[in-house]
Amino acid sequence: MGLIGLGTVGAQVADRMLTWRPQLSRRAGVELCLQRVLVRDLKKPRAVEIASDLLTVEPADVLEDPAIDVVLEVAGGDEPMRSYLERAIRAGKHVITANKVVMAKHGPELLDLAAEKNVDVYFEAAVGGGIPLISTFRTDLQANTIKQVSAVINGTTNYVLGRMAAAGLSLGEAVAEAQAAGFAEADSTDDIGGFDAAYKLAILGSIAYEIKVRPSEIYREGIEGVEAVDFRYARELGYAIKLIAHTQRHPGQVEARVHPAMVPLDHPLARVEGAENAVFVEGDLVGQVLLVGQGAGGRPTASAVVGDLIDLARSIRRGVQSRPSFSFDDRITVVPMGEVVTRAYFRIRVDDKPGVLAAIGQVFAEEGVSISSFIQKDAWSQDQTAELVVTTHPSFDASLQRARSRMAALESVRAVSSFLRVF
């Protein structure tokens, strides 16, 4: 084996491979040997005790060494990792990666190339840390038509939303707390903006439906617009607020979207706590399946990487000649967000005067949006405004968006302060 990256995940992978070598080799049925580790800086202190002659800064030492059969990549990020993986595959090496960005953006191409070169690409660790997902779709659920995959798949946003709900923190306060607790990066844009969840959903969707779901095709909205007051209304209405990554099959199409949503409290995804991840799957035979675990972190991710390694090593030992290639159905496309049918929650700040309700009701009626619940709390006397909260029945997202813009333009409406889909 050659390993790329010796950070949080890499240190755990190397540690398990070095200290557990006999157990892993026994389970794999072949001798597993960590040959070389590619790092950026030879002198950086490491969280794992590792012989210095194992380390190298020269990519070819891992990617082209004929003694290396398998390349494990746990460094992350797009380039140069995509190129490294391509080089490894072209050199006839099997690849195991925890890289969600590369797999989401370039997974189908790498899988095609691997099929051509008759090597394997394993990527269980790229989604949901140690939660068994890829193998679940690739083997256990193969007898099913997958109807829906919905997930709370970003631990940072779930922690942040949880703290906003429980302690009434603002988004900024909760993010700062998550950073202090080690649940958020210094630059949290990828998480808060929903980019990380979209990468993961692209991979999950590709596997679940056997189609190429590009991250750019996924509708994506982060949690930046969620305010503390929305949690109070959510509770009152019987919802939790979660960043939901959702895909659903329609004839010839799939929905694929990431956005904050009001999730009914009796839905299993409403109960996902803290930095946990959960994936809810519905298949036509199996019914509903829920998989929960730690979606990130060095140890759970290392569990997935080394699990893949053992599976791959067994396959090498068994002399597998002809690998199952991934086949993608190009005829199935992603539904544009405007055509998605969803329920929604609006929080609207209005002038506290007659006629406002009629004006708002008319906008909804003209857009064909039917109202499910309506709350108006006491007005704020200091600025003569009131807050309306409306939830709708299922409608086209485009209609909901038009209703949102048209209401914002009404003279008597100060602002549509919040707009969330209801899951």
Next chain:
Amino acid sequence: MGLIGLGTVGAQVADRMLTWRPQLSRRAGVELCLQRVLVRDLKKPRAVEIASDLLTVEPADVLEDPAIDVVLEVAGGDEPMRSYLERAIRAGKHVITANKVVMAKHGPELLDLAAEKNVDVYFEAAVGGGIPLISTFRTDLQANTIKQVSAVINGTTNYVLGRMAAAGLSLGEAVAEAQAAGFAEADSTDDIGGFDAAYKLAILGSIAYEIKVRPSEIYREGIEGVEAVDFRYARELGYAIKLIAHTQRHPGQVEARVHPAMVPLDHPLARVEGAENAVFVEGDLVGQVLLVGQGAGGRPTASAVVGDLIDLARSIRRGVQSRPSFSFDDRITVVPMGEVVTRAYFRIRVDDKPGVLAAIGQVFAEEGVSISSFIQKDAWSQDQTAELVVTTHPSFDASLQRARSRMAALESVRAVSSFLRVF
């Protein structure tokens, strides 16, 4: 393929294989053909449309036909199924079974025989219906030392306990309701007595710890002793009552036990609803993983059986020569229940007179059992008794049992009405 059994599960398996043949064959990469179905009665009406010349009552037509490579057994029960599977393996056929009794009692022997004959035995459907369990342990979690596997793995008892909790039904009423709703068999002994859960735990434990766990070695207690009043105390103390199947690793030993237990409301297993199953796993790298789904029923079980079939067919197509055999560590033994350390809940009917509390306290003290909580409700004036509820700190189960017997023998104690472990 030859199929044994055409009942609830068999009809679903046959239906998917007949109506989905092109999709399944594409996913497997080889042509899948249902060759023969062994039934007991050719004339019985079937839930699936199937050509009558596919049916046979002659076991050899399935077990020894050279045109059949794979035998799928979904008939259930110990004999003659164990013998049938053995015959199929001896005839060089791969086996896929949903039979928990055979796998729990004879799994290790069948797996050894299969290794000798270089064929595979798949049994995902034997535990937890469509929940991906065997593959999770056999591949995804292979990099871990499994520390704990705890499950709500019998849907009937979970439905019954749920109805007792929610509607205040007696056990008999709740069982009758479960039977009417199709969640319990006419003879529910296997479920209510914990036998079904013990079979499943034997299989799960064997796979999780790579040891031979015999059903006879598992401490087993059914839910017969749970009364409606216990649910009221459970709620008051912050617990749900569940039939728990629990294994835990200790140095050189594992705990393996099935019994009703008070489960803290914040534990994921406390929230498993109705006929759902859930398996909670703790690994040293992956941390905690929870897997939830429908644990029984024709369709989820068929999902697991046909999923196994596709996996197996791929392996046949890939020309696998040397199969990974299961290896069991015979040095690890099951801890006798008396040596298990657990917390407990006692509900005690006592004479409402001075000195009772002191007597009970003394019994606990002499057995070295430390009390965690204590409740005494108003006395029943009509028979001058009172009800005490005690929960303890962790103690040896043998000490708790001695305390239970000694208290029952006290003159001032009418009965130890309930004894439940606290999870």
